[in-house]
Amino acid sequence: MAKEFTLKDQDHESSLIARRVYISAFIILMLITMIISRIFYLTVLQHDHYSTLSKSNRVKITPIPPIRGLIYSRDGVILAENKPTFSLGVIPEQIEDIDETIAQLKKIVSIEESDVERFKKAVKKKRRFENIPLRLNLDKEEVALFAVNRHRFPGVDVVAGLNRYYPLGKKLVHTIGYVARIDDDDVKRLDESNYSGTTHIGKLGIEKSYESLLHGNVGHQQVEVNAQGRVIRVLDRTAPKPGENIHLTIDLSLQQIAIDALENRRGAIVAMDPRNGDVLTFVSSPGYDPNKFVNGIDSKSYNLLLASKDKPLINRVIQGKYPPGSTVKPFMGLIGLENGVRVNSDESWCPGWFSLKGHEHRYRDWKKQGHGHTDLHKAIMQSCDVYFYTLAYELGIDRIFQGMSRFGFGQITGIDIGGEKKALMPSREWKREAIGQAWYPGETLILGIGQGYALVTPLQLAKATATLANKGHIIRPRLVSSTSNSITNEVNALPSHSENKITLSSGAYWDDVITSMKDVVHGIGGTAWRSGLNAEYNFAGKTGTAQVIGIAQDKEYKKEEIAEEFQDHALFIAFAPVEAPRIAIAIIVENGGGGSKTAAPIARKMFDHFMNNRDLISKG
Amino acid sequence: MEEQSLGQRLHIDFPLFFGILVLCIIGLVVIYSAGGQDMNLVYRQAVKLLIALVGMIIIAQLPPAEIARWSFGLYLFGIVLLILVIFYGDVGKGAQRWLDLKIFRFQPSELMKLSVPMMVAFYLADKSLPPRFTRVIAVCVLIAIPVLLIAKQPDLGTALLVAAAGFSVLFIAGISWRFLIIMGGLGAAGAPVLWYLMHDYQKRRVLTFLNPENDPLGAGYHTIQSKIAIGSGGFYGKGWLNGTQSHLEFLPERSTDFIFAVFCEEFGMLGVLFILCIYLFIISRGLYIAINAQDTFGQLLASGLTLTFFVYIFVNMGMVTGQLPVVGVPLPLVSHGGTSMVTLMIGFGIIMAIHTHRRFLSF
Secondary structure, eight states: OOOOOOOOOHHHHHHHHHHHHHHHHHHHHHHHHHHHHHHHIIIIITHHHHHHHHHHHHEEEEEEOOOOOOEEOTTSOEEEEEEEEEEEEEOGGGOSOHHHHHHHHHTTSOOOHHHHHHHHHHHHHSOTTSOEEEEOSOOHHHHHHHHHHGGGOTTEEEEEEEEEEOTTGGGSHHHHOOEEEOOHHHHHHSOTTTTTTOOEEEOSHHHHHTHHHHHOBOEEEEEEEOTTOOEEEEEEEEOOBOOOEEEEOOOHHHHHHHHHHTTTSOEEEEEEOTTTOBEEEEEEESOOOTHHHHTOOOHHHHHHHHHOTTOTTSOHHHHOOBOOGGGGHHHHHHHHHHTTSOOTTOOEEESSEEOOTTOOOOEEOSSTTOOEEEOHHHHHHTTOHHHHHHHHHHHHHHHHHHHHHHTTTTSOOOOSSSOOOOOBOOOHHHHHHHTOOOOOHHHHHHHTTTOTTOBBOHHHHHHHHHHHHTTTEEEOOBSEEEEEOTTTOOEEEOOOOEEEEOOOSOTHHHHHHHHHHHHHHHSTTOTTHHHHTTOSSOOEEEEEEEOSSOOOTTOOOOGGGSOGGGSOEEEEEEEEOSSSOOEEEEEEETTOOOIIIIIHHHHHHHHHHHHHTHHHHHHO | OOOOOHHHHHTOOHHHHHHHHHHHHHHHHHHHHHTTSOHHHHHHHHHHHHHHHHHHHHHHHSOHHHHHHHHHHHHHHHHHHHHHHHHHOEEETTEEEEEEOSSSEEOHHHHHHHHHHHHHHHHHHTSOSSOOHHHHHHHHHHHHHHHHHHHTTTOHHHHHHHHHHHHHHHHHTTOOHHHHHHHHHHHHHHHHHHHHHSOHHHHHHHHHHHOGGGSTTTTTHHHHHHHHHHHHHTTTOSOTTOOHHHHTTOSTTTTTTTHHHHHHHHHHHHHHHHHHHHHHHHHHHHHHHHHTOSSHHHHHHHHHHHHHHHHHHHHHHHHHTTSSOOOOOOOTTTSSOHHHHHHHHHHHHHHHHHHHTOOOOOO
């Protein structure tokens, strides 16, 4: 192929190039127009849209949780406080090798494997710059030790916070309850915006029922954040409204006596002021340490509590259901009087047992040889069973049910904490529905001495006793007497709640029964006469001994032969002073044996304290 | 020979120099804001700028004929370096782009942004124009070798820019429209093949470009935040140092590839119109120089470099405004960074050389 020569035509080529340059310039202008229109679209047409996006990008509203209200006893002792705690916080972003840092930290403060586990879980959920707790509740020594070594640990710091703390621990756990971390169930029912910064919520007792007052209202701050969410500056701030302080009706010294009395026992003691319903003592034994629940109890400890045969988690005062035993007798007596079945002086013959006509079964009296001729006074004083078998038989189940219900048996008391049980006052209707059987006369008899189907809670018994002391004036028990503003200390007294008054056809009936109860402790031959010895004041009481297991017809109840858990419950109800009652008490000592021996002395001790310190206590 | 002007004697084209300087100052101002008002960042950039300006002036002293003579050697040298990168290159951001020269790290692909258009212009300068088919194929091969080597690093953005630089020269040289259309068709057909060859992150970028809202915190984050910055700036902008998107660090790469978003947020549409005027002024000056160049090499190279300059602007702005996929292309003369600055300035040095070494016969 011949080599082709082409002469370069400089002019022609120059104009070709120039043409192409002009074409390029034209294309460039078009493309620039495109860019301008795009910018115009974004900055002018879509400006509002992107402005909003930009603002929501940078401005975040963060909640400021309110400080929870404190709980005080009647005598001003702090029962629930917010304790500054120190935890070891780690900011993952600032640490190169987290495992190495943890290993080094372990040499200074104790860090459990479970701490590390929890920490690593949290790291995955939170953002890199957030402070994540590695160890909670450092003690002072650990804080100091870390402070000295702090320079070695960039990104690790001691973080101060507030932790709910119950200084008296298990002594008041059944009253105050506790707070714990908010769980999924709580989230469903709480006001999410008000709890947006809150980590803990009342789970039980006062902490739960007064949650809305204790919690307060959340505050907010508008902050500017950067892309990592780090707060750059605060734009606006609404302060939170701290929760109200709560003042309990509980008298700590009285509470302590009751706690000591039930040391190592199972049982419940309630004392209340019959005039206004103030619950002075509220003990369910055994208790447990609420502080363990605040930041989550470990499953091992929790299972231990669950499995304990003493059942510490049950609030016996409002949830324990016990056969009332002979403590029902004063009420039965009143019902008998009111219904005209008996007058005070009517006597029954007590040979030591009672049988229904045409039946073989002997209903035994606790006193084998019998009480002989017995009127209401003697029947209550000596707790004669046969008298009340007869009375119950004559009254019949319907009138008993109606009468006992008026005293609140089988009904909740309405106390200001939740979880209360109704226990049981049986009736024909109840038995037909619950058991599907007709009511038998024999069941009426044993109801007369508080056995059979009847079950009461200690609080019901205390409320009924207070009603008796008030001669029919029913008052609802309460645990909180007032609240106070945590900033201004302004006190807001809560009203006490009176319920219906029981009016009897004759006011003398009250005196008949109350005099009998007084002689239970002060009379010769009263079942609790020892407890009334040398008292400087008069009080009235009634012992009770509730059978836990049935004793066969031909067997006798011999304490030594029966395992502790099957021994009788010891009960005692009482109020003082008889003339103008200011305290009513119900005591149940599980498997404590006889009421006169175990329960009544506790009441005496509490009354003695109460009566000797009346000024202190009425201060409230 | 007629009396030479000051510009001619110093071999500096003052209009071009003025435009460049204005852009550089805008760049420093925006970098100060985007970098969190860190004066150190501004100083460092100013030093790089000075070095680049000195480089430009030095290059401008070279007669174009000299530059043409260097073209082939420089091209070969660049290819060798690119091959070396494959074996000895430093790895950064998932790609192997740098050669560690102990004193500084050097990106051979930057060199190719200049040497490819030089080579193409040099090759075509003594051929008759428009180039015949075989020569077009030869030019394509010349372009393809470095482009493929760069794409393999992988650095798709630079590869595309190098290709654009080469083809700009080819376009100015008068390549037939028919050929352009065929190439366009081939490109479209080759797209699936390209997709197959792409790295995962590149695929993700393309997918994200098609629908950024799909992955607002991941791959789509850049584009979304950038659009928010531009849109929220409005017509007048939020004012210098008041851009929240950049200062609160929502905007990534805010002093480098996405500096235009910072500029838009703070200076608004008004600022954009101003900066586009400056760019247009520089481009038109470059094209004016190209048309008035005395030889074909000068004409081809000056216009090729100017067009490449525009491609940078367009790709960067298209990316920042969400019209093009996110490729790592800085905004020329404004973005922070030394390497691209030096390359650009040398390019302008060449353009100035072409313009200021013209000889006029005096009659």
